[in-house]
Amino acid sequence: MDSHFLGLTAIVTLGYQFTFFIITALFRFDKVTDFAGGTNFIILAILTLVLKGSWHFRQVVLSLFVVIWGLRLGLFLLMRILQWGEDRRFDDKRDNLGKLAIFWILQAIWVWTVSLPVTVVNASDKQPSVQAQDIIGWIMWIIGILVEITADQQKLAFKNSPENRGKWCSAGLWKYSRHPNYFGEILLWWGVFLASTPVLEGAEWLVVFGPVFITLLLLFVSGIPLLEASGDKKFGNVAAYRSYKRKTSPLILLPPGLYGSLPQWFKTILLFEFPLYSRNLFLKKS
Secondary structure (H helix, E strand, C coil), X not given: CCCCCHHHHHXXXXXXXXXXXXXXXXXXXXXXXXXXXXXXXXXXXXXXXHHHCCCCHHHHHHHHHHHHHHHHHHHHHXXXXXXXXXXXXXXXXXXXXXXXXXXXXXXXXXXXXXXXXXXHHHHCCCCCCCCHHHHHHHHHHHHHHHHXXXXXXXXXXXXXXXXXXXXXXXXXXXXXXXXXXXXXXXXXXXXXXXHHCCCCCHHHHHHHHHHHHHHHHHHHHCCHHHHHHHHHHHHCCXXXXXXXXXXXXXXXXXXXXXXXXXXXXXXHHHCCCCHHHCHHHHHHHC
16 A cells, blocks of 8 residues: 555656657657656645545645646746747757656656655645644745746846846846755755654655755756856856856855855855866866
């Protein structure tokens, strides 16, 4: 008996992502990738909520959070890629079925893993009344999604302005963080986890791997490292860009004057300013 819906959500996720993989492979249509990811989260949240049928307040709130996040992100990224054209992440994958398959497998793992806190909450028979962890977690989610939405819209507006062509975005929240959208993303998923903790018992605490996974993914794999490398390649020889990187936090929103004055060891240990984010600049110097 799959009492936590783990097997069911894994099967549904693999089937859903496999369907879009086939569409991408057969028709070379990769514009639906982010839409497939975002909507998969929604399917898992609604499916587990309805199957359990207890409709506890905590279950409804967290499921609603996932639906709002998934719809917003999926539609935003879909409209953006339709506006900009092809998804450059697939430039080396469209003619390589193996690489394409690996991408979709990783996306399935991402969806299933990050959904774990909500999946387990929706499956749980233990539903205590609202506690401090719930409220703090909900506040974290609200702040996180507002930061993410604001940052995405500010960057989109910046890029759509002809006068900003060929420039890096340093407007709005991007003045205080080089990746404010990722800060919002990480914050909201840790909020979801925190709000799930009143329900967790024993091995169920392993759902912490959900927010840990998204944090590690954005910090070290497909998030910040790729964008930093791209920015360094385009603007690494521009003094103003180097100054922007030196004075602007990579993730957490901080005033540039404060961040720029902090010692490097403090930035590295506590503020995620890892050497790999500037290795291309170091190469340019040599």
